[in-house]
Amino acid sequence: MMVLDPELRAIGGNGTGGARAEELAVLEAVGQRVLWLSTAIIDHANRVRPNPSGLKVGGHQASSASMSSIMTALWFHALNPEDRVSVKPHASPVLHAINYLLGELDESYLTTLRAFGGLQSYPSRAKDPDPVDYSTGSVGIGATAPLWGALARRYVEGRFGGAGKGRQYSLLGDAELDEGAIWEAIQDPMVPSLGEAVWVVDLNRQSLDRVVPGIAADRLQGMFAAAGWQVISLKYGHTLRELFARPGGEALHARIDAMDNPEYQRLLRCSAEELRERLPGTGSTAGPIADLIAPLDDASLLAALRNLGGHDIGALTDAFDSVDDTRPTVIFAYTVKGYGLPTEGHPQNHSSLLTSDQMRTLADRLGTDPDRPWAAFAAGSPEAARCAAAAGRLHRPEHAPQQVPEVPADLARPAPTGSGNTQQALGRVLLDLTRRAPEAAARIVTVSPDVSSTTNLGGWLNKVGVWSPAERPNWFADDAETILHWRERPTGQHVELGIAETNLVGLLGELGTTWSRWGQPLLPIGVVYDPFVNRALEPWSFGIYAGGQSILVGTPSGVTLAPEGGAHQSITTPSLGIEQPGCVTFEPAFAIDTEWCLLAALGNLGRPEGSSAYLRLSTRPIDQSAADVPGDPAARERRRRQVTAGAYRLRRHERPVVTLAAMGALVPEALAAADRLAALGHGADVVCVTSPDLLFRALQARRGLSRDPSWILDQVFPADRATPLVTVLDGHPHTLAFLSTVQNTPVTTLGVTRFGQSGSIEDVYRYHGIDTDSIVAAALDLVD
Template structure:
């Protein structure tokens, strides 16, 4: 593969990079020190720290080594303080070593890799003590985060003129990450082709976790990026060996090196220097090739075959400076895994740790010492001065947050007609534009081609579809069109293709703008609830990385009866309850949805905030069943209970309550009907409506907790400790979700729910099939009472 050359001037929209970098000799000195520090950070964690458990601490010295030159060229030459970089997970020691040399990491952390309160196993934006732009522990997902951050900044700037500027969004990937489907879902999104601020650099070391990759098929990968509108640059060879290619016999040398399998090339790296020429010539080499190789010393030839593009600092610097700023760019940089280490090129070097003897040898080659591993460059040297200068240039000043936003607790509109919670969400968003314009301005919705079927139509009609560039509306004169979705640069809905991973990845980055640029957004992502599982891992990654967003799964459960089992979600209530840094909600009534959703919005995009998951239904429910008090004080009390996790409906006096029925979401009509039927049989049944089994579980967990703080005492309001009664719980999801309620008072319990795949049917048949209808609730209650 030949290098693609280009001389495109930098975009006027990107920051000035004229500061450039030090000379290549200085960069090489810095590179050697970074190589040493990254290896020493891992070494200190494994050999230099007492191991109380005997469990290997680990680290990735070889994976780090292949990235050193690429990252040195970026941080010590190309990057500005406005750029944001996603670093491949296994190169985290390199990032920390660089930050240390730049003055961005206290030396006390250098011995703390993978220790409590120390450097994390993989780059963590929220848990590492130094500057980390993106959390990348989830292979493939972290790499695309920078792409979605670029979209988020574009969106933010289109809405708010005071948005701080941004530079390039850089992703440093391991070549094995290109096996992940999330990569290609993101690359193929049509709007991505317009993002000239994107720069991806692939560390093409041709090794994965356990093996040498036999057929990398760079041409296929190149074609896939090209087809998606990306500029592709391949840096296969450095300039030293490039000069050899120009000599007599050079083309044959190139052909021989490029034609050998990856395994043969890696084996050659492990051979003694005296064997390399013979391995290259083989049985078919010409006299001209032999003469070329004979003109080199063994050491020169050893260095030449390792002179790959990803290790040529001068070539890397020139390449990054000349990147086309008008379209996304991917650079395939060939490297050697373990470059410069004794484990260089070994097929099993991924998690291999250098011995003390090997560390001493590495120290000698890098101008460092094992006795004083954290020594920086001597003051006055070119490397020391350049590290200091670059540290100043890359230092960031925290952005001032935008003005506080007061999200209303209620919109105050009555809910009189039967409505589904999904329809109530559509009404809420549409009303928000008129009733709370400041809050509405911060809302951005997104969906994977299901905007109309998740009731976002009214909102989109009012706010428009966001587009990187304005597009002509060919249906503007169509009088029969109901949904007027104009694509404009200041729209507030981002429509994606049918790719749930893209949806939640974008939501995570939209939900991080408050901490990246000091500008708050309230991202709301809608998708069909059965596909929450598909999107869960990248959404969970986004939450871990500090992104706060609201995920709406709708429609849900077997209430979507005619659609059949494949579209009937079962496990999502439990998933929501178990997701860290997220509150799961499943309100039954439109008024509950309004209160809970506004409450969740108020907790998004703020320090100490949290994400939310709403499981909604298309089943219309009569609001009169909720018996919302009309008295303002009692109504506010009901609201506070709803946002705390649940409330009791008016029921028999406590002394007459023989059994408690607990319902969630769309099952409340059946629960209330069962209570009425039981009353006719002389059985007093209390009714509890849970808006958030998640928050009630947290209330349950905090009982007797020794830690300070905690949540509400809603569990005791719903289930008074001094008035025990058997429980029947029912939800349109897996029954174990509510099984913890047995521990609230030690009650006997019967949990009804859905634990099998469904089938197409009407709603009555679906409830009968899964045993969650009114008759099933009555039967469970009577059985518990021994009747």
């Protein structure tokens, strides 16, 4: 029987003579070691390491195997030091195997996958001990992150320098293309110009539970092409292409092309004898196909069926070398899930694990010792030399961190009087910073999904301009009726995206990592309608997890935008900061409080110990004199410290019998209720809560459960003034319910628990039971 050239079958590629053949042979050997190491890392975590609880550990051997060749070709051939890679979550063991071969991961960590303090289940910038460019794990979000990373790099390079160039790679599974975040990102107007973006789709046609019956790769490729991307399809390797060129090859090519995914996967599970029977199919082409494969020995036949482009090192290196850097590129690399493992192609192999016997058989086939699973390549071998050369090539110099310019704690403006709202204060503070603290203001970059003018960023935008990679003409510059001046230029400090909150927070997260990537800190602020914060929460949370420090502003908020009704209300957002690690939430009531909270949030960005912030703002006009800001400098500073610590006592009665704790837009109702209660003979203190998050942390600290400061509790809720408590806010009442535990007092919590209605503020507040009457009634129930 005919045997296909073993070198062609093993390494594929176009052209196998001389130096090229040697290079591909070495890369193939490195790839086999990567496959072994990634499989062994998972095996040790599940079969070798003690597991007293018996809880499943997992690790995805099959998903890792399908990526081994792709990642080998990328790291050991294509990558440059300034390139960055987002690795699909289930291929994290492959990344760790590669880092080990590059000398970036100590051998002791190879036994710690999914162990406490060890290698994380999915790549993590913050928690893994080896280099990880992008945290992944939430499907679709890690894949799109390099797009926003590319924009962040361009922004830093254009304004401050030092970010260099480099490609931004995404390695993603084909099932991730089901995620809407993918397509929201692809169609954003900013993306088509990102020539440094390269996506590689691991097209193994399997999801967690099954073989995907109609993945429609041609349709997916067409969607990318329509969005302006270069599309490269790596469907078949060199061995199959060689067969296609022989007599009967066109029939085999057409047969495999027309075959649906489940049938192809089933053929992968066949013996050579079964394959000779099934592969030709039926009809007029069955004979030519049978004649074509008849001379092949069994091993060659089985290998040929598996010779897809995503496992062909030669095809992969050629693809990486042919990327067009003038536009984004997507490479559809056809693969077999579990490639090279006994479980390859099985529809339920996603969570399967190799047995001890299977591991020994695999080790024998790959030329490794199962009793010394972490052995490195022999010194002086071509493979060891290749690893050393790649390590040297990919060495990334560290960027000296630039200190964040000081953000003033107080702009020293007189406290506003008259009517105003917190959303207006946002725009005014940003403009004031350009005059009072220009160095800090130069680091601010705002991001908005087409709501700049409606969230009071117009003045800021007119001042600093809109960021664009290249200057664009402003055709309305001479239009006297145009108030918003849309000047697009590389020096602009506002980035305008399409209407997709996921894109906004994705970019926000990457802008917030520039301090750790290139040593250039930015102060990113994203503005979004508060009702849609929940839509943006997952990717923003993931950005925080990955080290991105930013400020998310939700405005307008709550049922206070009464005429707009239930579709635009936000109920649960006030408690997000309590529940979101790495973030502080603020909901100020007055313009001066907004200023102080925003400045405090900006001062926490762009540093190793920094944190993100969420500001919930309102468009409700409020009498600013009600803030009663002290005129004495020391008293004013005391008030500022209290505001940025979570709360302050706004009204202090001589003999209080009840305390009204209100937040944000509901403070006027609390003050009015206090006046009415006083007229009824019931003294009421009024506490203005600016951050339920910080108050909760203070409470935890007082109980010894954290190291946060707790002094604010003694100043705002002293024991000698402990009274029954009524809490009220434009959001879910549970947000402030914990305040009763500060002094263990009775409490009634008022807030929004139902979908809203359109109407006046008075009608809507009454409907939800957060109006003045409801506050008075709740207080009387507690004290009368």
